Amino acid sequence: MLDIRLIRAEPEAVRQALSRRGEAAAIDELLALDARRRELITQSEQLKARQNQASEEISRIKREGGDATPIIAEMKDISARVKGLDAECRSVESEMEAMLAKLPNIPHESVPDGLSEECNVPVDQWGEPRTFDFPPRPHWEIAEALDILDFERGARIAGSGFVLYKKGGARLERALINFMLDMHISRHGYVEMYPPFLTRSEVLYGSGKLPKFADDMYHVQLDDLWLNPTAEVPITGIHVDEILPPGSLPLKYVAYCASFRREAGAAGKDTRGLIRLHQFDKVELFQFTEPERSYDALEEMLRHARAVLEALELPYRVLNCCAGDIGQAASKMYDVEVWAPGLERWLEVSSVSNCTDYQARRSNIRFRREAGAKPELVHTLNGSGIALPRTVIAILENGQREDGSVSIPQALRPYMGGMEEIRLEG
């Protein structure tokens, strides 16, 4: 959510900034509604002031045993007018709210121009893609031969887009979760959280997913709950409506959480293997910071996501995403992409975003710099640290050997009970 006061003060700047994202924002309509709203409030409040005066008078007259009938009759009329004004004001407000809720965050000046992912700018690369002396296979071939992933049975259970992890595959998934959580807790100073997987509409609204992305999520209608599309949602929800006391920032949280996406618009895209699933595991990094610190925190979180891939010895690159490709709530976003030699392509395993005060305003999350100081909105940042299925792809495809076995990265072996490789079990 953008600050209406910013739009009021600098409408042209906002219009221009949003047009970088390909967003034709209806600034004029918003401003007209805003003006109307304030006019209605002024009128209504003037009448309310009279009501309050009259109310005291009525009470006094009655106490003194006088006749308050005439003034009550007059107030009846005023009361009706106040109701009318307030009703109109509510409808103007909800219209404004609906428009405002759809506007994305303003991109930072360091965000490159461009409307599609082709315009994302590579800013760094780590590791050398391995050369093979045999044709590298895609992960689904490796995994099905090892009997560690079962797409057919996953579909039998829950439909296409769901996978059954088996044996070494299931263990690899569990090991990765623990490995990542431990790294972020002990080396990067995050506090571990384990949130509910289902969230309420209000929380989704607060993190910017509703109303715009309702079709991309699973909705449990009977209870009006949503399967969260990313742990970012429940973590944002932790501090909704709070004023954080002085000294509490930054708050750094890490959470494992399954994520659920309907992928409604993605039919036919990346349907094979683990690239795009309706349910996937993710370890999520999140920070609540002071406003002036958030861009430093963004760089820090990017380092934390990269550290996972480096520990796993997986080659990756970093992209500074262009204005048209950053998330709705983000003002700046980096993508981290791992190299998948079997697929011969880069796969996004992390998105690290600074959402500035966009989510904080919607979720009403504030802090005080010192005791007695005015509450200010915090800045929120989220980043995958990192998404699991594509990391599994990279481990399988980078670690594959000609005999079909897969070498497990050193750092992960303690989490796999000392296993050094995955082979076909008897």
Place this chain on the structure above:
RNA sequence: GGAGAGGUGGCUGAGUGGUCGAAAGCGGCGGUUUGCUAAACCGUUGUAGGUGUUAAAGCCUACCCCGGGUUCGAAUCCCGGCCUCUCCGCCA
């Protein structure tokens, strides 16, 4: 799922449909006193919107879980929702 109780300011806790933004206590902050600490005493103590201003002060309005309603007037009455607690049932 069934039956009941309840949600008041940072906390505890009063509150009759009318001078209630709300008693009292605690805590916090400031001050007096004291060699220092403690105690005592005095004062102060939220959030948001509108208006105003160079900025502020000031003024107005709203907020007693949230949203509606009744009424000239709602913390108080009615309806819906959310949450907490107790008992029963079910269950890992």
